Amino acid sequence: MKKNIKYIIFVFLLLVIVHSNRSAEVSAAGEEFEMNSNRLTRYRGDATTVVIPDSVVFISKFAFAWNDKITKVVIPNTVIEIGEYAFDSCTSLKEIIIPDSVSHIRDAAFAYCTSLENIVIPKSASLGDSLFSGCINLKSVTMDTYQITDWMFAGCEKLKILDMEGISRIGEAGFFDCTGLTNINLEWVSTIGPRAFENCTSLEKIELNNDVVEIPDRVFYGCSKLTDIKFSSNISTIGEDAFVDTPWLSICKSKGPFIIINGILVDAVSASGLITIPKEVNTINDYAFYGNSSMTGVTLPKNVSAIGDLAFAYCEKLIAVYIPPTAKAIGDNAFYKSPKLTAIYGSSGSYAEEYAKKKGIKFVAESSATMEKAVNASEKEKTADKLQYEDFVGEVGGSGYFEIESSIMKTFKNCKFESLSKSVITVNNNGNYQIKSKGNALVLLKGTINNKSTIIKVIRVSAIQSTKLPEDISKINNVLGLRNGSVLVSDLIIDEYNVPYRVKLTCYDNKNKEKWTYGLEARAENENSSISYETFYDVTCDKLIELSDGNILAVGGGRGRLTSKTNSQYNVVTATWITKINSKTGDVIWELLMEAGGSCHFFIDTVEIEDGTILLFEDVFDGGKDIVRLDSNGNIISVNNYEMMSNNSLATMNLIASDDGRIITVGNIGAANTFKIFSINKEGKETIETKITVDEADGGGTIGQSAPRILKGNHEDYYIYYWAKRDMIALYHLDSSFKVIHNKELDIGLIQSAYITPEDKIVFIGNGDAYARNGKILIYDCITEKTCSVLLSSYREYYSNSSVTYGGIIGNDSIVVAGTNYYDKKTYLYRVDDIHFMSSTKDVEDLTVSKINQQKYSGKALKPNIKIKNGSKTLVNGKDYKVVYINNKNKGTATAIIYGINDYTGARLLSFKIV
DSSP states (O other): HHHHHHHHHHHHHEEEEEEEEHHHHSSOHHHEEEEETTEEEOOOOOSEEEOOTTTTTTTTSSSSOOOOSSSSSOTTOOOEETTTTTTTTTTTTOEEOOOTOOOOOOOTTTOOOOOOOEEOOTTTTOOHHHHHHHHOOOOOOOOESSSSSSTTTTTTTTOOOOOTTTTTOOOOOTTOOOOOOOOOTTTTTEEETTTTTTTOOTTTEEEEOOOEEEEEETTTOOOOOOOOEETTTTTOOOOOTTTTTTTHHHEEEEEESSSETTTEEEEEEEEEEEOOOOTTOOOOOOTTTOSSSSEEEEOOTTTOEETTTTTTTHHHHHHTOOOTOOOEOTTTTTTTTTTTTEEEEEETTHHHHHHHHHHEEEEOOOOHHHHHHHHHHHHHHHHOOOOOOEEEEETTTTTEEOOOHHHHHHHHHHEEEEEEEETTEEOTTTTTEEEEEEEEEEEEEEEEEEEEEEEEEEEEEEEEEEEEETTTTOOEEEEEEOOTEEEEEEEEEEEEOOOOEEEEEEEEEESSSSEEEEEEEEOOOTTOOOGGGEEEEEEOOOOOEOOOTTEEEEEEEEEESSSSOSSOTTTEEEEEEEEEEEEOOOOOOEEEEOTTTTSSSEEEEEETTTTTTEEEEETTTTEEEEEEEOOOOOOOEEEEEEEEHHHHSOEEEEEOTHHHHHEEEOOOOGGOOOOEEEOOTTTTEEEEEEEEEEEEEOOOHHHHHSSEEEEEOOSSOEEEEEEEEEEEEEEEEEEOOOOOOOOESSSSEEEEEEEEOOOEEEEEEEEETTOOEEEEEEETTTOOOOOEEEESSSOOOOOOTTTOOOEEEETEEEEEEEEEEETTTTTTEEEEEOGGGGGGGGEHHHHHHHOOOOOOOOSSSOOOOOOHHHHHHHEETTEEEEEEESOOSSSHHHHHHEEEEETEEEEEEEEEEEE
């Protein structure tokens, strides 16, 4: 009997232990599963093995996301849907059992499950995008589907092989960064998306079947072992950068300069001199010759029917091209920024003639042989090296040094600098300068070549003077230049706890005299108050706009009890305030505090569109982005919430209105260095217009600081800029359909504001480097791609990633900037009025200049007249250009330096004899 009792006790204890262990693995629905009817909304437990209750039909978005304890999940056969991000970042999850009842598995359901090694997908399930993205240990997937969805296996480093039987489509970036993928069978695949195999660094060969007609953008980009590609005979389209950084491309280039696939000329960047494209070519692909720096002339074969967009863009030595009459389609930007292109040759009445006339390019109805003779003749002409030119703006009292480029040092000897106006700027032979007084001056860089002295470079110096603002300025955070020459400065008045309690706007005239002030002052919190402004605090002024009617719109944020609830600690929210102010008097025309509801609304941007409507762009804490439309009187027309931007991007920093009425914005740079451009049409439909892969995105700072911003150009185009690396920004130029025309890096750090002028100049105002050591203005000419920098030496900050430099444009011609000096704590205001680079549209190198005849020695300084024409227009000395004469008193060779002013830029040299 005792033995039986002991046995019963043993079994009981064993059952207790087993039950205890099982309860540690399996969670009870009533305690750890949050349910909404038959929908599992959130699992709150910390068990390692989870069996989902039979009552669950839907697993909601984020239900298990970021749980790092779960290793195994069993899903019952009652479940029919697994929601977006349901198991996202369950980093310990190794096993999940999915029943055949599941018919929908939504986007990113298992993304970043970094321990998941094997999974079986039900045959009936429809699959979302990014399903296993970031599952770095995933080795085996069993599924019966017709497609690999967009980004489905992106970053699955251990995935080496996959059964592709019956799969007809591979979506965008389907196998992106699958570095372990060695082989893939594409026998059934007819459609392949962009970037499908990008960075598959172990992939060695690819064979495309005859159903594949398009090779998309970047499809094999970075496949560093891919040597063998067998193409479909039906390929008709080849995307941009499809084969970049593959040994296949290197092997092809070693055999000759032309990469041709099924009659499509894909790449000829290395072709040089006068070239004739092979007869087999019928299509010149987009970007085929992009950036070719050696080709002088090109003859297209008689079978060519189409020339792609940007096919001959940035071909700096291209003089002429022969296009046959068979060409019926030529990309709008086919010859973009090919500066020496003088003529298109072809048949009279051809589409080539029509295109040339539309683009303002000379058309010559002659043969290719005639074109080749013209190119040879042009090449034989002896031309002098182009005089280098630079605009430089500096502050009085500033010092530094002018650098000599390495290319100049290699070509010239005895290089030295010389100032032609020592009262404005002094400079020693090595380039060390000191700015003495306000004004303009020329600095020359001279050198010798073949024992002959020459002027290598002309630097046009503009010396400016900063003005100290009143010492009672507390915390400057915005500046606006007005069309009438006035300047508006926003100052945040802070309390003893460094919390802003008042926004003070001060308007200064063009003499820096105070015209008026306006203050939005927070009040002490009163939890029982029904007046919004009496409960508003922690205020900021985030945007100042000069409206089309000449008045000012000030917009900012603050916190307060704005939810119409009282006696509650939970009703404090962030909201946006808007005030319209009379620009002449500072009187308030109307003011509005946006209704916050029950959630914080964070101000992003505001713009005025052509009909006077004001668009307010807000990030909503509860989800989505709000766009509020106001009329010119401050009445709310509509409030709409949009989710696509939030679902696809962590940050969108500004918005613009396109000519066709769409609202355009751009998201932050995310996975695989990609950002997306979003649009909202008049009917409220959201669209992802395009995704752009960038070269580099490593500026530092917050996501918001490094996120791209978009500007609307003057020619149905767009510019996008972002903080690319420590002291540089990247600038992307896009056409009307958001296709990248060109991108380049510019020498400036964190940008606080940017403007585009009617003269096609982009003015960037920000910090000189990542540590905000000084304020800087960078002006970029969209046409010539030249730049002009202004370094502000009185203003220095040493706070890393500080938002400290603010500025704007006055009347499209002058720039105003304000910033605080770290050392003396003074706030300085800069009016940079004499930057002719802002309004200049023509380089004097491109003008017709008369020669100077031999002059007779008189013992006096000789200043012979020079005639300069821009087409048929005769320019005026002192209005359009100025002339400085050197060595013009004694017998010998004298020099005239012509440099542009006002609408003209650049410099030019003329020599003449004095006998």
